[in-house]
Amino acid sequence: MKIAMIGQFPPHIGGVGVHINSLSKELLKNGEEVFVITYPHKKIQNELNKDYMDNNGIKVIGTRGINIPGLRSLFYVLFGTFNLIKIVRKYDIDIIHGHYLYPAGLIAVLGGLFTKKKVYVTSHGSDMFCLYPKHKFMRPVIKFVLKRADVVLAVSESLKEEILKTGIPNIDKKVHLNWNTVNINEFKIADDDSRYNFKNELNIPEKKPIILFVGNVIKRKNVATIIDAKKQLDSDCVLVVVGDGPLLSSLKEKVDLEKIDDVIFTGARSDIANVIQSSSLLILPSYSESFGLVLIEALACGKPVIGSNVGGIKEIITKDVGLLVEPTDSKGLANAIDSILSNTELREKFQSNARNRAIDFSEVDIPYYK
Secondary structure, eight states: OOOOEEEEOTOOHHHHHHHHHHHHHHHTTOOEEEEEOOOOOTOOOOTTTTEEEETTTTEEEOOOOOOOOOOOHHHHHHHHHHHHHHHHHTTOEEEEEESTTHHHHHHHHHHHHHHHHHHEEEOOOOOIIHHHOGGGGHHHHHHHHHHHHHEEESSSSHHHHHHTOOOOHHHHHEEEEEEOOHHHTTTOOOOTTOOHHHHHHOOOOOOSSSSEESSSSSGGGTHHHHHHHHHOOOOOOOOEEHHHHTTTHHHHHHHTTOOOSSSSEEEOSOHHHHHHHHHEEEEOOOOSSSHHHHHHHHTTOOEEEEEESTTHHHHHHTTTTTTEEOOOHHHHHHHHHHHHHHHHHHHHOOOOHHHHHHHTTTOOOGGGGG
C-alpha cells in the first residue's frame, strides 16, 4: 500500500509533525510506502532526479511558498495540491491522508477529487477548537473537507464531539477516535548515567527544581499564566519555557518589567526528551487543547504533570499522575505547583504512576486497515 500524507513533518516542530513521523515509521515497518507533502523548509531539498528527499525511508516533499502568516497556508494549498496530484498519479498512491482539516485536509480532499483516491483527514485540535468557532469564513471550508473526506479521525473524545456538533449529515458514521501516541523508547525515565545535564547548560543549581513548559509560544498555550503563577510560588524553583512563537518577545518583556526571578526562555529545541528528563514537572495550561502530546511525553519520562481542565488534557491527566487547574486561575496553578514540589508523598505517587499512564498511549493505531 502507498500512502500520501499532508501536514507538518520534521524539521518542522510540533505535535502534528511528531504524529505523522510516528505513523509513517510504523507503516514502513509493515512494508508500506509513505510520501509526505509538507511546508517549505530549507532543510528539505529534493534529491537529484527525484521528486522527494528520502528521510529514513519516508519520501518527503517540501512545497514552495513564503512563510508569511495568512499567505503561508494559501501557498501551501496551491503548491501542496499540485504536488499531491503529481505524486498520486506518478506513483499510483492508494490513500491520501491530510493532518489538520485546513490547510492539509483541504489539500487532501482536492487531491482526492482530481485523482478519485480514498481520503482520510485527521483533526488535531485547533482546526475545530479555534478556526471553526472563531473564524466564520473558515466554517464552509472545514465543512467541505468533513463532507468530502471518506474517513475523519479525531485525536481525542472532546475533539470527536466537536466534529459531531457540526451537524453534517452522516458525520457520525465516518468519524473515529485515533489517539496521538508517544515513543516510550525515546521518552523514558533516564538514569544518572544517561541523563543529559540540562541544568549545567543553563547554570541552574542541581538541587533547584525545574518547572517546564514545552510548546508554541502562542496565546492559546497560555504561557502568561505560568509566568503569573511563578510570581506567587512559595517554592524555590526555575521556570523554563521551551519553544518559539509570536508572543515570545512580549513574555520576555513581561518577565523583565515585573522583575520575575528564575525564568529562562530557551527558544525551540529538538532534544525534548533530554529537557523533560531534567525537569521536576511539566505544565500545559492551554485555553483549549485537543490532546496535549507533550503531556504523555512527560509522563513517559516519569514526570508529574499539571494541565488545564479543558479538552483532551482532562482525558490524559488522571488523579494518579497530576493535577488539573482552570486556565485563567494563576493562583490555583501556583498552588498546584507548590503542592507537587513540597509534598514528597504526592510527588512520588505521581512519578510512580506516570510511565504506566503513558504506556496507555504507546501503541500506534494504524487506521488504514479498518
